[in-house]
């Protein structure tokens with residue numbers, strides 16, 4: 144990775160985040176201090192390369208309001224009846240989204256040095272409704288790609304196993320405990336309201352060429368698609384991707400549920416899309432055409448050309464395993480997604496230098512892959528444990544990229 148890219152990256156004072164505790168949706172702790180003014184990775188022989196300057200800045204106490212519709216025209220448009228024949232989802236307690244009362248950027252960390260355009264990657268700690276309301280002031284229409292992997296309404300609590308060294312039985316020198324990272328238990332239909340409001344803000348952040356990928360599963364995918372039709376427009380539906388995997392299943396009277404659904408919408412019909420291609424011969428992707436169509440089989444040059452080009456990847460993906468198969472990636476964060484999945488999405492729907500955002504960040508898979516692929520990123524999570532995990536992950540990528548740059552420099556003399 145070019146060194147210049149590293150200078151754009153935010154990194155974090157990891158030690159300042161020790162003692163991360165759980166915050167669950169609707170119980171947002173307001174952090175007391177923001178940590179700012181760090182620098183990392185200065186490409187100079189005389190400068191320490193992972194140098195942090197920490198400066199504790201008190202959080203502003205000013206409460207602000209984000210209004211979705213500012214002009215009378217917009218307000219009237221929002222009150223209009225839905226188009227005839229347009230299905231709209233209703234749930235108990237459905238409320239129109241109008242505004243958010245928020246505090247400016249909950250806990251914000253920016254590190255590194257701004258690039259030539261003044262850009263620095265950033266990660267925020269807090270409820271993403273508040274974080275997005277804050278971001279809209281600066282990034283409205285600026286985000287090129289949003290990937291989110293929100294809670295699925297799976298009725299589970301997600302925990303991380305924490306190892307404590309030096310404590311434990313005589314046979315082992317370590318013991319462990321489980322720390323809750325985030326909850327996914329919702330009452331009534333608050334889940335749908337939660338997603339509806341956030342999707343509205345995400346749309347406002349998207350650039351005209353931007354796309355959004357919402358990762359979900361059978362629990363709520365059918366409702367979320369209707370909500371996305373409403374918020375983003377039916378015409379902007381691009382794909383319902385089935386990400387398939389396999390594994391043991393307890394299913395007795397139904398087929399094991401072994402795929403997630405990724406709903407892909409764009410802001411307009413003019414979205415960035417770099418068509419992913421796959422080898423013709425890879426398993427079920429073999430359409431046979433290349434091997435049975437005599438026009439092709441007899442023209443060896445054409446056949447070779449088509450083989451090299453590969454075939455367009457369809458909307459069902461069976462070549463990416465679930466994260467536990469990629470052992471070297473595992474960070475212990477529950478529901479972590481594999482980097483290969485994010486590579487596919489980010490490469491397809493953004494270009495180098497584009498701005499990628501994930502506000503249900505978890506272990507930071509989106510941010511890590513965005514960094515590796517030369518995209519800029521923003522991130523947010525309500526759980527300080529997620530902020531902590533992502534921070535370490537980003538720093539590790541920067542360090543290993545720096546040492547490989549160093550060894551190349553060494554080889555070149």
Ligand SMILES: C[S@@+](CC[C@H](N)C(=O)[O-])C[C@H]1O[C@@H](n2cnc3c(N)ncnc32)[C@H](O)[C@@H]1O
Nearest residue numbers: 270271292325479480503505506508524525526
């Ligand atoms: C399924 S995990 C994301 C996993 C991530 N894709 C990865 O690869 O590690 C969902 C994340 O959403 C976060 N979350 C839930 N509600 C949130 C909210 N209101 N604002 C911000 N983050 C939230 C949780 O803390 C959790 O880290």
